[in-house]
Amino acid sequence: MQQSVTEIRRLIARHKFWDYVFAIVGLICLLVGILTLMGLFAQLVADGAPRLKPHFFTSFPSRFPEEAGILSAWVGTILVMLVTAFVAVPLGVAAGVYLEEYAPKNWLTAIIEINVTNLAGVPSIVFGLLALGLFVYQLNFGQSILSAGLTLALLILPIVIVATRESLRAVPGSIREAAYALGATRWQMVSNHVLPYSSSGILTGVIIGLSRAIGETAPVITIGALTFIAFLPHSPVSGQFPFISFEWLKDPFTVMPIQMFNWTSRPEEEFQLNAAAAGVVLLAMTLAMNAVAIFLRYHIRKKVKW
């Protein structure tokens, strides 16, 4: 059945028509997404611009919209993220290493694996409930930086685990075999080779996880962070011995998304500008983190070609 050339050409033209149609539809869909993002950002910037002055970052919230700032909120956010990272990173990386490099194939491992996927799908508000029931009431951490940090750490744990596993998987088996062939133990192999080579990939995952945590509102509301806070938590470094203090862990706090939420619920119209400005800052923080992650990802790809 060798079709005539003209027939084939007609056929191809018809098929290619769908190529073009699809390419255009695809582009449109893409643009909807991208334009929404840009529109969102542009609108926030336009609204928030009058507030985005240095003193916005150095003042506490106030009932006067022009004076109100985000000092307590961004400090709170950073401290909460510190706790989150401190808990989620070791836990997540260790779990990822176990699952990828150690876990024998048995039902327990299977359960852990299914569970990690499942945990990634658990709504964040449910983590908020866990935090309320467990951290705030059972463990008596109260509505503190510690509670919030732990909650968000559990929330991003699956992200860190999955990212770790993926970067570990990218290290070729030949490197593992090479290490073993030289007499390395499993832990030597992991700690001397696999982990260092995948560290930037893991870091990327951690940053993505943290950038998700930074914008989370619901679980933090659940533990009760919607509060007027016009002071800073205790400083983590103190003037006297032992120079490090952990009192801030138990301090009340507020974070960026909460501050933003708070402002949006004010009766005065003017506060909407503050909310927009806080939104810009929050978005900029997230974007910056993502940009770092993207940069890292790009950089690793260029650096190591197995």
Next chain:
Amino acid sequence: MSASVQPVLKAESKNLNFYYGDFKALTGISLPVHDKKITALIGPSGCGKSTFLRCFNRMHDLYPGNRYDGEITLNPDGVNILSPKVDPIEVRMRISMVFQKPNPFPKSIFENVAYGLRVRGISKRSVLEEKVEEALTNAAIWNEVKDRLNDLAFNLSGGQQQRLCIARALAIDPEIMLFDEPTSALDPIATANIEELMAELKKRFTILIVTHNMQQAARVSDYTAFLYLGEVVEFNDTKKIFTTPDNPRTEDYITGRFG
């Protein structure tokens, strides 16, 4: 140098079977490995050459479901290196391996060679330096890299990388060296270099090499084993195998009638 007429037995595989899960990849392999000689393993793709080679340093232990059955004794102490009671790490410290594709670590040239020593707990800089130089010299790559020991190993060419991997394997003073198609990823010149190097190395080590290139086997080895479908079809002096093989299948393979 020990080119004795009666070769010394360095290791011996005795009725070895090997299973990948349910799949039996090796059946009743019995084969001597002579001291300070090169033994080549040839055979069509999938016949079990690599599988057999990797039994010698217990590489199969790394993956679940693999099972050995039979013995490989290592002389002079006559220990069965496949025994589950023997620590595979111990085995790997005595028998080192060079892989098909050069696989240096993404570390400096120096650290690549020093790694085996570090694993053994040696961390004194002067000792390391001495050993690394010695290994690189023996792998015939010292002159090319001596000025850039701190460069990343990835910046070397494929042939250089493979010689680096050989140096890495040499640095730990193994008793046997295993080579799994060490030149198949290399160009003709690099191949020639490595073949020369092996001729040099066999003065001091026992070598087991898998190759898919019969000419290479003929060029470098003292003994050759022809494997087919997981069994040894014929083992003999390399000269004998390539001129007057006993088994008609060996002949068919060598003359390219199949494979």
Next chain:
Amino acid sequence: MSASVQPVLKAESKNLNFYYGDFKALTGISLPVHDKKITALIGPSGCGKSTFLRCFNRMHDLYPGNRYDGEITLNPDGVNILSPKVDPIEVRMRISMVFQKPNPFPKSIFENVAYGLRVRGISKRSVLEEKVEEALTNAAIWNEVKDRLNDLAFNLSGGQQQRLCIARALAIDPEIMLFDEPTSALDPIATANIEELMAELKKRFTILIVTHNMQQAARVSDYTAFLYLGEVVEFNDTKKIFTTPDNPRTEDYITGRFG
């Protein structure tokens, strides 16, 4: 059958250069492809065999940065299939390809073979059934699969999968068939099957085959081209090449002195 003394030219590569980005992989390749004959491309790894073969169905168009320079004319109409004005889809409808690793689609056996027909807009069940049966029969696999046409193609063995891929390529009645090391992933028996099949196929199609196995080239092909470093070193009757090659490098390669 067209075993004419003076072979008909089905296609011809004229001074073809090919670039992967900045890397020139082929240099000035000029080569005839005779109608209803098998032409084998041999040469050491990386010499450009696959690269050349893939020019014939414009596979390189799929990746950015690749560039052709020169001509491949396809007879009888004498069109230059490398011309940017020629639609690669049209070329691929006339010239089909079988890959090194069997790559059936994750569909049923039937749908795999019918794929090329569906792409051509044929969807009538009866026509499809007839064509599929014909192709599977020609690929010598019909008897093995006729009772399970709706099974997933992945459930076939490697050799069967490769024959399925051949059937898939046959179903669209191509003018030339390209084979890139079609048996390198297969066991000796499957290999023998496919070689037999090719001998059958050349009665109806023009075949271009890349192989790393010189014995295979000697067994199946009518003409052989020896490539080295992206250039044609020698092109001739297969018999001539394997008995009295003109070029010493060809001889070196064939006798296994390198590669």
Next chain:
Amino acid sequence: MDNKHMNTSSPDTTLSLTECVSSAEASRRLAHKRSRHLKERLVEFILFLAAFSSVATTFAIVAILVYESIPLFKHVSLVEFLTDPQWTPLFDDAHFGIMPLVSGTLVTTGVALSVCIPMGTIIAIYLSEFAPHKVRETVKPFLELLGAVPTVVFGYFALIVVTPLLQKVMPDLPGFNMLSAGLVMGIMIIPYVSSVSEDAMRAVPMHLREGSYAMGATRFQTAVRVVVPSAFSGIAAAYILGISRAVGETMIVAIAAGMQPTLTWKPTESASTISSYIVQVALGDLPHGSIGYQSIFAAGLTLMVMTLVFNIIGYWLKKRFREVY
């Protein structure tokens, strides 16, 4: 990897291995080896604990949810909980029918999915099969940012921008409605769907595509007939992820859908979802043991069960259509 095997050698074999070596050397190696094994075991155990922490988290979640909502179920029968059409647990005339919240959750999820699944899939196909390499590399991370925008921002976007726009077309649309919340939620979820699907499509080996192109197929044919079916299990996983996000999304619906627990299936109405109910109550105080406190845990339990069901479906789909290439 067979770690059991690697760890079980006992000290006496070392002796047999080193018989010919001096006994001092032997005992040195012995000590070295024993400490090595101990350390290896310890490390493995610690790592295991870390991996197990994720299971412990799930366990803690389920335990807390069940434990804190049990008192409520002593008070309200499961039948009542599932069939009563009213949800007013905090009022004098208390009703505990979860269905109004479930309907709100399902409707907003449905609206969101009708946006993010087609668009996400199309974008994924476009990026993986059509877009030039450069475009893909720049656009994909950009798109992923959309998923990183704090949802509070999206909530106000829905309320202040999207709803008025919709009201231009539908003058009767209430100021708080599930439609607008669902649409914005859908846009927010696009990158989750597109990114994971695109990864799955990328993972389809090139040789399959080559096989299709070699048959004379166009991009679109290759994409739809070969790549998408091959990547189906990955795409299904992406959809499940999207559903999970939609079901559990809180701030967007809390802000834009109107926290009104009404049993309705019309997207143009205002409604409350499970998550927005929880956050609404949580905005007040939650004294331990009060009805309000118990009711949010009961709602949370329902939410958890719903996501679990979706995940199980996803798991099953993935198993059933595992990539085989």
Next chain:
Amino acid sequence: ADKLVKIDGSSTVYPITEAVAEEFQKAKRGAVKVTVGISGTGGGFKKFCRGEIDLSGASRPILKKEMEACKQAGIQYIELPVAYDALTVVVNPQNTWVKSMTVDELKKIWEPAAQGKITKWNQVNPAWPNQPLKLFGPGADSGTFDYFTEAVVGKAKSSRGDFTASEDDNVLVQGVSRDRGGLGYFGYAYYAENSKKLKAVPIVEKAGKPAVSPSVDTVKNGSYQPLSRPIFIYVNAKSVDKPEVKEFVDFYLNQAPKLTKAVKYVPLPDKAYALAKSNFAKKKTGTGFGGEPEVGVSVEELLQREGKH
């Protein structure tokens, strides 16, 4: 070591408390930290009676149940009215039909029996159009909700459930301002700040009485009934031992007249503040209400009552 004053409770009182807290921290140059949470009056009392906070804001007096809880925990409290609020019923500015509403009409809309039934304006009053009725109100943990249901339906917390309920009053503002058929209620301040987007409904207390709009004057002269109410702070008597808390409350009462006005509430008469100050100085504990919701009491009378516990 740390000087911290913890406050929580009513969202209605919040703006005043926040203003005081801000000024106070400024005056003390950060030597004392003040946190002000918003959990609604009910939520605030729950924390208060657990001893978790020093002060609780309340937009209604403490209830029996809460008194019990406090008693059990051994918490004594000082009840201090700080301002008046007018609970404001609002509709959309495009709502042309409502000129005023009677309490009965409000009851018809809000009582539990209305759930799912009263969904059109003309079901409330046949003179009104057949227009969907969309309802917005505070959540169940709020004093505003308690007070409104008490004053309108006759029983606290007795309300229909199918309305948009939010502790966040701005959500309610948004809702009513976007919906032609919308109706909602919340504190006067939120109306005052958004008077362009909303229309306040004059309320007829009983048939025959005139319709009265909420405003500073109608609240002060007591004619805006039954929806004008005093709002309070409750101070934990034990906390008064802490100098920073005492100082804060003094500051509160001193600044109240000024700050109340600034945040658009109605200040109490001067006499009332003086009485409150003396009550505080005397640490007069207990409530003037006795745990029963009461509508329409004057503040002076209240402050002179014997405190019940």
